[in-house]
Amino acid sequence: xxxxxxxxxxxxxxxxxxxxxxxxxxxxxxxxxxxxxxxxxxxxxxxxxxxxxxxxxxxxxxxxxxxxxxxxxxxxxxxxxxxxxxxxxxxxxxxxxxxxxxxxxxxxxxxxxxxxxxxxxxxxxxxxxxxxxxxxxxxxxxxxxxxxxxxxxxxxxxxxxxxxxxxxxxxxxxxxxxxxxxxxxxxxxxxxxxxxxxxxxxxxxxxxxxxxxxxxxxxxxxxxxxxxxxxxxxxxxxxxxxxxxxxxxxxxxxxxxxxxxxxxxxxxxxxxxxxxxxxxxxxxxxxxxxxxxxxxxxxxxxxxxxxxxxxxxxxxxxxxxxxxxxxxxxxxxxxxxxxxxxxxxxxxxxxxxxxxxxxxxxx
Amino acid sequence: xxxxxxxxxxxxxxxxxxxxxxxxxxxxxxxxxxxxxxxxxxxxxxxxxxxxxxxxxxxxxxxxxxxxxxxxxxxxxxxxxxxxxxxxxxxxxxxxxxxxxxxxxxxxxxxxxxxxxxxxxxxxxxxxxxxxxxxxxxxxxxxxxxxxxxxxxxxxxxxxxxxxxxxxxxxxxxxxxxxxxxxxxxxxxxxxxxxxxxxxxxxxxxxxxxxxxxxxxxxxxxxxxxxxxxxxxxxxxxxxxxxxxxxxxxxxxxxxxxxxxxxxxxxxxxxxxxxxxxxxxxxxxxxxxxxxxxxxxxxxxxxxxxxxxx
Numbered sequence: 001x002x003x004x005x006x007x008x009x010x011x012x013x014x015x016x017x018x019x020x021x022x023x024x025x026x027x028x029x030x031x032x033x034x035x036x037x038x039x040x041x042x043x044x045x046x047x048x049x050x051x052x053x054x055x056x057x058x059x060x061x062x063x064x065x066x067x068x069x070x071x072x073x074x075x076x077x078x079x080x081x082x083x084x085x086x087x088x089x090x091x092x093x094x095x096x097x098x099x100x101x102x103x104x105x106x107x108x109x110x111x112x113x114x115x116x117x118x119x120x121x122x123x124x125x126x127x128x129x130x131x132x133x134x135x136x137x138x139x140x141x142x143x144x145x146x147x148x149x150x151x152x153x154x155x156x157x158x159x160x161x162x163x164x165x166x167x168x169x170x171x172x173x174x175x176x177x178x179x180x181x182x183x184x185x186x187x188x189x190x191x192x193x194x195x196x197x198x199x200x201x202x203x204x205x206x207x208x209x210x211x212x213x214x215x216x217x218x219x220x221x222x223x224x225x226x227x228x229x230x231x232x233x234x235x236x237x238x239x240x241x242x243x244x245x246x247x248x249x250x251x252x253x254x255x256x257x258x259x260x261x262x263x264x265x266x267x268x269x270x271x272x273x274x275x276x277x278x279x280x281x282x283x284x285x286x287x288x289x290x291x292x293x294x295x296x297x298x299x300x301x302x303x304x305x306x307x308x309x310x311x312x313x314x315x316x317x318x319x320x321x322x323x324x325x326x327x328x329x330x331x332x333x334x335x336x337x338x339x340x341x342x343x344x345x346x347x348x349x350x351x352x353x354x355x356x357x358x359x360x361x362x363x
Numbered sequence: 364x365x366x367x368x369x370x371x372x373x374x375x376x377x378x379x380x381x382x383x384x385x386x387x388x389x390x391x392x393x394x395x396x397x398x399x400x401x402x403x404x405x406x407x408x409x410x411x412x413x414x415x416x417x418x419x420x421x422x423x424x425x426x427x428x429x430x431x432x433x434x435x436x437x438x439x440x441x442x443x444x445x446x447x448x449x450x451x452x453x454x455x456x457x458x459x460x461x462x463x464x465x466x467x468x469x470x471x472x473x474x475x476x477x478x479x480x481x482x483x484x485x486x487x488x489x490x491x492x493x494x495x496x497x498x499x500x501x502x503x504x505x506x507x508x509x510x511x512x513x514x515x516x517x518x519x520x521x522x523x524x525x526x527x528x529x530x531x532x533x534x535x536x537x538x539x540x541x542x543x544x545x546x547x548x549x550x551x552x553x554x555x556x557x558x559x560x561x562x563x564x565x566x567x568x569x570x571x572x573x574x575x576x577x578x579x580x581x582x583x584x585x586x587x588x589x590x591x592x593x594x595x596x597x598x599x600x601x602x603x604x605x606x607x608x609x610x611x612x613x614x615x616x617x618x619x620x621x622x623x624x625x626x627x628x629x630x631x632x633x634x635x636x637x638x639x640x641x642x643x644x645x646x647x648x649x650x651x652x653x654x655x656x657x658x659x660x661x662x663x664x665x666x667x668x669x670x671x672x673x
Contacts (some may be wrong), residue, residue: 073474073587075483107474107587201638225630230641234373234591237622239582240380244626247376258629259591261584268486284486284584323396 030065048299063096064305065101067121068130069114072232073106076258080277081131082105085279086297090305093298095346104267108133109232115139115193127308129153134202138164141298144314150314153304156203168309168317169300173203173256174210175322176293178359179329181214182273182293182348184252185222186341187273194245196238196255197228197264204228204256207277207293209361211254214348217360225250235262264289273335282332289332291345299326323353367631368624371503378507380623381616383581384516386617387412387520387573391597392604393525394569396466396611399601400529401562402542402664403451406462407443409594410469416578417438417473420585421480424487429579433514436575437568443469444567448560451498455668466594474587480508481585489583490514514572514580521569525608538562542662546671555669568596596648603652605659617651618644 066087069079087102094100103121108114113138121129122143130153131140137154141161144152148165156170161248176183184193193215197204212224225248227241239262242253246266253267254275261284267274268285275294276282307316320326329349331337351357367373391408398405419436423429448463450456490512499509529535540548541558549555573594577586600618604610625640 051613073478075478076586077484080495131374184590197637223494225632226624226640227629228637230638231591233586233588235584235586235589236384236577236591236593237626239622240384241626243380244376244623247372247379248627249628258586261486261586265486284484347478 016151042329044131047326051360063097063129063309064100065126066103066130067124067126068102068132069108069117069136070103070106070122071109071114071133071135072258076279077257077261077281077284078256080132080258081279082295082299083130086295086301088275089296089298091362111139113272115143118152119143119146119296122150122152125150127151128304130155137161151304151308151311153314155300158319160317164315165313167304167314169297170317170319171203171206171295171303171321171327172321173207173293173327174213174359174361176277176329176353177207177210178214178217178323178357179252179345179348180277180291180293181211181216181224182218183337183341184211184254184273184275185215185218186344187290187337188219188222188252190249190251191219191222192245192249193222193252193254194242194250195224195226195247196241196245196253196260197226198257198259199230200228203278209257211275212361213359213361217357218344229259231259232257233259235259237318237363238262239266246270246272270319274305280330282330282334286332286334288320288335290335290337291329294328295316295325295331296328300325322349368502368627369631370639371625373447373631375503375506377620377623377627379510379565380626381620382507382519383511384619384622385612386515386581386591387576388597388600388619389521389570389612390573390576391594391609392600392611392615393521394573395598395601396525396527396604396606396608397538397562398559398566399540399665400606400662401435401538402667402669403448403559403563404458404462404562404598404661405444405447405465405566406459406595406598407447407465407469408462408566408573408597409590409592410466410473410569411440411443411521412574412577412590412594413469413473413588414443414595415541415574417569417574417585419575420525420578423489423579424481424593427488429490432579433572433575436571438571440567440569440571440574441564442567443571444564445560447567448563451563451668452556452559455670458666458668463519464649470588473604477587481590484584484586487583489581512580513577518576519612522608522612529608531611538587539662541669542664545664545667546672549669549671555671570597586657599648599652602661603648603655605655608663614648614651618648621647 072080074084075081091100096240105117116130128151140154144166146165151165153167157168160166160168195208197208215222215224229237229241240261242263243266252273254276255263264274264284268288274289279296280292282289299320365566415436418439419432422435423432450461451458492512495509499505537553537558541555545555600611600614603614621644625643628640629637
């Protein structure tokens with residue numbers, strides 16, 4: 001009997017550890033039957049006057065087929081949604097579902113499940129399989145050589161493993177972070193700004209470091225407090241992290257990854273301003289969101305698709321940034337920024353694009 | 364830097380955060396305590412919380428009626444509890460495994476409903492903070508104890524109520540006897556199945572409320588898998604608290620306070636890597652669990668299905 005209790009103690013401990021990683025095993029949506037093709041976002045069918053540019057095989061108008069595997073949900077208002085929305089925009093450009101087919105597997109936080117899904121999509125003959133998560137890299141390195149006819153894309157990273165059929169893509173998150181930081185430093189009255197981050201790595205770290213650099217360059221007296229909560233999904237802890245920042249005197253908050261919805265709620269409750277990233281987060285709290293850095297992956301997607309049509313299945317790495325339009329600072333129309341701050345923000349964007357501003361990251 | 368930790372703002376901040384963070388644990392773990400004291404381990408708490416959170420959020424969003432939202436989350440939790448009771452009491456299913464099954468069901472189902480019925484992350488107007496007159500004006504203490512939302516207060520009220528029911532009432536005696544020695548309880552005319560149905564449904568109901576406390580009181584949003592392991596920690600807290608409501612309260616507060624402490628450590632720039640800081644509450648919990656497991660004995664019939672010998 002005591003043994004059973006012990007056994008379940010172990011279970012409980014295991015659960016603790018799983019909880020600590022913030023990633024309880026998602027039940028794997030059977031990759032064999034991926035989510036049905038997404039409905040085309042834009043319903044203007046007649047708009048497709050221009051034929052898809054690539055008419056090398058005009059005989060068969062086979063649709064271009066894309067599969068994407070993502071760690072969180074397509075509507076997370078953050079990382080995964082940024083990719084899904086971009087795919088929908090590409091689809092609309094190409095003339096809808098009949099020319100551009102999208103399937104996706106979301107919430108694939110368990111890398112093994114994601115690997116199974118990636119392999120499955122590849123064997124089903126998709127033209128492009130996107131592994132939208134840096135954690136999928138080693139799986140992809142294993143799978144890609146088995147499907148030399150299939151093109152894979154992996155992000156966010158710059159590493160293609162030297163494979164001829166892997167594209168890499170990433171976002172220069174520090175650029176938008178820098179712009180957000182400049183604006184935030186100009187708006188703060190308390191000279192304290194709080195940042196809620198997930199885990200100190202990758203895209204999140206890049207954004208946070210860029211943000212800090214932007215603040216420091218604008219007003220070195222402003223203190224930026226950073227809080228990494230160690231989870232991409234713990235909304236409750238993200239909200240408490242925001243409370244902590246507010247108690248510490250912050251009158252502006254920002255944060256990255258999908259669990260920040262908890263922090264945005266706290267910002268709204270305390271009437272402190274919020275700067276978003278990855279997707280446009282204005283809808284969550286229209287009264288306090290100032291601006292969001294939005295990822296437009298279609299810039300990268302279009303290049304990848306063009307490459308594939310020209311017969312190159314990989315080997316290149318792409319970056320979205322302010323210059324190529326892959327990153328856009330979207331302002332909340334309901335929040336009025338003082339004109340001089342808006343000018344400063346626009347000048348900063350311009351400066352980053354023409355190279356007159358370099359982002360000095362601490363550390 | 365370290366000395367900054369002992370300023371009034373920081374201490375008040377840590378305590379106020381800790382009290383809020385402990386709220387969902389309290390609802391879920393008190394419910395789980397009843398179940399385990401009657402001999403049933405329910406590992407499906409997390410799933411019940413997720414569905415409760417979604418139900419409450421959806422009702423609050425569509426009707427704006429928070430009372431109704433809580434009631435619906437209770438109902439959803441109770442139905443899940445009923446199903447769990449049927450599986451474990453009538454079908455004698457292995458409790459741990461069926462609990463995990465219910466967890467996965469709740470996780471998937473809440474996600475599906477969210478996708479189909481909402482489709483995107485939205486916010487809702489949840490329970491506002493209640494500033495208790497006069498008391499909330501006390502410096503420090505006012506912010507910590509008397510400026511929280513209604514669901515926080517109720518969670519803490521539950522602790523003495525649960526203690527009273529378990530230890531001072533006939534019902535509590537029956538629950539404990541069913542958990543310790545179901546054969547003896549049965550021979551004295553106590554319905555083992557009835558008591559276990561009651562405790563599991565009660566546990567489910569409270570787990571549903573735990574979910575509601577997140578989605579319409581503390582966070583006012585719903586997101587897939589928003590509980591993020593809270594339900595499992597609640598189960599661990601029952602062991603941690605030695606199957607006693609006050610112990611559960613202590614465990615929940617300790618875990619939450621350490622969690623809010625680590626948030627402050629990062630904000631104050633105390634040079635500890637964030638990865639180490641976020642581990643603190645878990646490491647501490649494991650240490651206390653290891654230390655306490657040899658001391659406190661759990662209900663003897665825990666996880667054992669009861670079969671009447673005729």
